[in-house]
Amino acid sequence: MPTTYTNPRFPFRRPLELDGKGGSARVVIVGAGLVGLTLALDLARHGIASVVLDDDDTVSFGSRAICFAKRSLEIYDRLGLGQKLLDKGITWKVGKVFFGSALAYTFDLLPEDGHRMPAFVNLQQYYLEEWLVEACTETGLVDLRWKSRVVSVDPRADGVRLGVETPDGSYVLEAEWLAACDGARSTVREALGLPFVGQVFRDRFLIADVVLKTEVPFPTERWFWFDPPFHPGQSVLLHKQPDGVWRIDFQLGWEADPEEEKRPERVVPRIRAMLGKDVAFDLEWVSVYTFRCRRLERFRHGRIFFVGDSAHQVSPFGARGGNGGIQDADNLAWKLAAVLKGTAPETLLDSYDAERIPAADENILHSTRATDFITPKTEAARAYRDAVLLLAREHAFARRMVNSGRLSLPHAYAASPLSTPDEEAWAGGPAPGAPCLDAPLADGFLLNRLGNEPVLLRFGENASPAVPGVRTVTVPAEGIAAERYAASAGTAYLIRPDQHVAARFRTPNADHLAAALARLWGREPAEAAREAA
Amino acid sequence: MLDTAPKLADPDAVFVTLVRAHHDLSPEESRRLDAALVLLLANHIGDGAVLEQAIEQARRAVRAPTGATEDQGTPP
Numbered sequence: 309m310p311t312t313y314t315n316p317r318f319p320f321r322r323p324l325e326l327d328g329k330g331g332s333a334r335v336v337i338v339g340a341g342l343v344g345l346t347l348a349l350d351l352a353r354h355g356i357a358s359v360v361l362d363d364d365d366t367v368s369f370g371s372r373a374i375c376f377a378k379r380s381l382e383i384y385d386r387l388g389l390g391q392k393l394l395d396k397g398i399t400w401k402v403g404k405v406f407f408g409s410a411l412a413y414t415f416d417l418l419p420e421d422g423h424r425m426p427a428f429v430n431l432q433q434y435y436l437e438e439w440l441v442e443a444c445t446e447t448g449l450v451d452l453r454w455k456s457r458v459v460s461v462d463p464r465a466d467g468v469r470l471g472v473e474t475p476d477g478s479y480v481l482e483a484e485w486l487a488a489c490d491g492a493r494s495t496v497r498e499a500l501g502l503p504f505v506g507q508v509f510r511d512r513f514l515i516a517d518v519v520l521k522t523e524v525p526f527p528t529e530r531w532f533w534f535d536p537p538f539h540p541g542q543s544v545l546l547h548k549q550p551d552g553v554w555r556i557d558f559q560l561g562w563e564a565d566p567e568e569e570k571r572p573e574r575v576v577p578r579i580r581a582m583l584g585k586d587v588a589f590d591l592e593w594v595s596v597y598t599f600r601c602r603r604l605e606r607f608r609h610g611r612i613f614f615v616g617d618s619a620h621q622v623s624p625f626g627a628r629g630g631n632g633g634i635q636d637a638d639n640l641a642w643k644l645a646a647v648l649k650g651t652a653p654e655t656l657l658d659s660y661d662a663e664r665i666p667a668a669d670e671n672i673l674h675s676t677r678a679t680d681f682i683t684p685k686t687e688a689a690r691a692y693r694d695a696v697l698l699l700a701r702e703h704a705f706a707r708r709m710v711n712s713g714r715l716s717l718p719h720a721y722a723a724s725p726l727s728t729p730d731e732e733a734w735a736g737g738p739a740p741g742a743p744c745l746d747a748p749l750a751d752g753f754l755l756n757r758l759g760n761e762p763v764l765l766r767f768g769e770n771a772s773p774a775v776p777g778v779r780t781v782t783v784p785a786e787g788i789a790a791e792r793y794a795a796s797a798g799t800a801y802l803i804r805p806d807q808h809v810a811a812r813f814r815t816p817n818a819d820h821l822a823a824a825l826a827r828l829w830g831r832e833p834a835e836a837a838r839e840a841a
Numbered sequence: 842m843l844d845t846a847p848k849l850a851d852p853d854a855v856f857v858t859l860v861r862a863h864h865d866l867s868p869e870e871s872r873r874l875d876a877a878l879v880l881l882l883a884n885h886i887g888d889g890a891v892l893e894q895a896i897e898q899a900r901r902a903v904r905a906p907t908g909a910t911e912d913q914g915t916p917p
């Protein structure tokens with residue numbers, strides 16, 4: 309059915325193991341999807357090699373996760389793919405919500421200028437996966453093994469023994485560390501028998517990707533309808549994608565028959581009702597889905613990490629699935645690299661749970677609330693929902709209750725063991741644990757200057773003491789960057805390799821900075837003091 | 842803190858006003874009207890804790906079995 313994209317087929321290469329060689333790897337990633345490939349590329353950027361196993365031989369079928377949030381774009385910019393996303397993707401930041409046929413309200417996700425990346429870019433997942441495969445291959449550090457299915461997982465104290473099945477035969481692979489990026493139906497999770505429980509939502513949604521052959525008056529915005537005349541009693545979501553493709557999500561209700569609803573005879577009339585009978589279109593991809601919100605109790609199990617959908621699942625409203633998984637990879641890559649290089653103790657890896665579990669809970673909370681708003685479970689819930697939408701036309705307080713999906717924002721690791729709490733008074737700026745804010749500088753953007761190693765960000769010349777072994781980036785003590793960081797001359801921020809804030813000081817001294825750096829690497833500050841002595 | 846002490850100068854008039862607000866409305870519209878009123882008043886109060894106390898009082902009133910309130914005392 310797709311006319312705008314043909315899935316590439318990657319060749320199966322006979323692995324050394326089938327001829328009695330090799331047999332071990334420092335890092336094995338299961339799943340060459342969005343999250344697995346992102347992790348492999350991030351590790352490679354840190355100089356760490358990995359083996360990636362995937363049971364298929366291509367990128368995603370269908371557009372799937374199409375909305376990439378600002379933070380994900382910043383992560384891909386750090387990994388070298390940001391410009392490609394901007395060039396090919398559809399940039400947007402405005403959302404409109406309709407109730408019936410009337411506009412209920414409009415929101416702008418990034419009202420200020422001076423950021424390298426926009427609020428959102430829409431792009432079919434397969435493009436990004438294809439670029440990730442290319443970028444991983446170019447590093448020479450990622451051993452991508454297609455048509456390689458994990459059939460057994462044997463966790464041990466110092467690694468994991470995997471059974472792998474290929475078209476040429478089976479072999480055993482010993483991994484020092486294993487990242488399960490194998491999605492919601494994770495083989496690794498099932499092999500370990502880990503409970504994956506949560507709330508199931510009794511509703512069904514139809515995704516239709518359509519190529520429009522007639523001009524339509526839709527701008528590049530996210531449009532969401534509650535109870536529109538063309539699909540009464542249900543909701544509809546519209547997104548623009550590259551290649552003239554539009555994503556339309558129709559809420560169907562729990563009673564809908566998923567097989568029946570996928571048939572073009574059912575889908576085409578729904579789209580015609582929405583667009584009018586004069587608009588010509590082709591169906592590109594159709595899928596009917598249900599969803600649930602759930603997560604594993606822990607994401608680290610000894611030498612095994614669960615990353616992305618294998619660890620947690622959310623409803624699609626808010627674009628928190630793909631973006632959450634990308635942030636998991638962003639969080640794990642530098643830590644695993646540091647432990648493998650001996651820069652940090654193994655305990656640093658415990659902070660993956662400490663940071664990403666609250667992030668997953670935040671995503672689950674927002675997506676559950678959005679789902680409850682979109683699919684009211686009782687008559688009273690529907691009355692309140694409708695009353696909010698009616699009041700929203702006139703009243704700002706009600707607009708803030710309209711929930712068609714709270715769109716993905718990065719989690720600030722507020723209680724992270726890697727953060728050094730503020731001891732001075734701050735009025736604004738990113739607090740310890742929060743992701744860095746971008747800002748325009750004379751010669752580009754701030755985030756592009758930070759890289760993937762710890763950085764001391766200083767405001768004003770001749771200010772803070774340097775930290776041995778840490779690169780210093782100095783920016784003016786006046787201007788937009790200083791305003792966004794609530795900084796004055798002498799202010800210093802210690803930035804983590806994932807561009808989150810580790811610590812900040814108005815009047816930094818060498819001891820405080822050294823202690824904060826030790827904490828960033830998961831070492832006790834006392835231990836660092838002993839090392840210094 | 843939720844204040845439940847009598848405060849309305851003309852309680853009969855307020856009662857009639859609330860009932861009249863539903864005049865001409867279908868049961869569905871009526872339900873929406875009540876919801877809209879609650880939302881407007883909740884925002885006016887601007888305090889989630891007060892709202893929770895009010896909900897607790899309202900639920901208790903609704904769930905209490907008729908004829909068994911404390912005021913009526915215990916039958917011999």
